[in-house]
Amino acid sequence: AIASTYDGVAAAREERGEEPWRWPIAERFLATMQVEGLSRLLEIGAGVGYTSRWFADHGLEVMATDLSPQQVEFCRAKGLEARVADMYDLGFPPGSFDAAWAMNCIHHVADADLPAVLEGVARVVSPGGLVYIGVWGGLDRQGVPEEDFYLPARFFAFRSDAALRSAMERSFVVEWFEVFQPNDEPDEDGLHMQSTLLRVPG
Template identity: 40%
Template sequence: MTSTTDVPDPQADREVRHANFRAYYDAEAADRAHRPIPPWRTAAQEEFLVLLATERRRTVLEIGCGPGIDGAAIEAAGFEYTGTDLSPGMVEVARAAGLDARVASATELPFGDDAFDAAWSMSTLMHLDDAELDAALGEITRVLVPGGLFAVGMWGAQELTVGPLAAPDEGYGPPRYFHRRTDQTVHERLGEHGTVESWWTRPSRPGSSHRYQYAVVRTVGADD
């Protein structure tokens, strides 16, 4: 007979992962604030902001704001910006840069329905397990206006890989949990929450199965 102590507890596992995640990014916050964004990701952001301006969007929510590098660019482009992050250390750095940022989980956003015109989330949602990803995408679409736009980027792989990194990175803290999904899986998950209007993938290096997956999703409109 299997005892109850042998049965995995998903909630307990998530709490450990989240604690490790906060410890890692709290320690990394100051350094990450000085780490440049890759040109290919900056180009994606600029294209997204042009789209938002063309559609006269005004308010933008970032999920996983980090130290506020993307947030500063979004605000400088003339949008009303709000950022969220699970790491208090990252939020502190973002606030010090003058941004409206707050500690919050992607699966429980502290905002009302239809609160934002658009959302931006880079290199964040691949830290969530399947249940958390579904919850986060549901929350993002909930806080967006009907027909709102959501840009998301995640690290994925040709084959599903799940688990923490083999060792701590650069001495910042515990290993981080990654859930690297296939292109098909990510595209399908996003399509459950709206229309995928843009989609591309980019290998981390030539020939690598590790790749960045980027999409722009439009939520269901009021008349759809």
């Protein structure tokens, strides 16, 4: 259902572009990769590819992945190497990448499945490599919101800061865990952005 949902909005997302608040985070992540001499990046949940294209334009070797075939086509149209891939089974050999970037995708993963998904991300990144995960959260709630305006409606699993950090610490070393409101605008559902830099042990 999630793939068909995002297939249906791919053209609108292509036209809309990327949200400006994401770029300072991408710049910070890129700078950390450059300092550490890392170049191979996997983007999980790449959408239509604006962020992957930006990373590629700044010298990284990028593989863009998304569950939506239509969004992957928009990635390829930007000249990116891209493939359809599921967070639950990314399909890459261990240590294929130096780093991974996942913005606003793990909130579609149920709590029961989150440990395996995070372990799968850690597996495809080299030991000592970096993983950025940004996601809406701040409270513990999962289900299909009645107010979701996408069709088919999407499943969400939001997590408190403590719950998310605890889950991440099972697979990663947490380098930083920050929270903020994009554009300094309070969310009416009481959510905030959880912005995390993780390191694969080793």
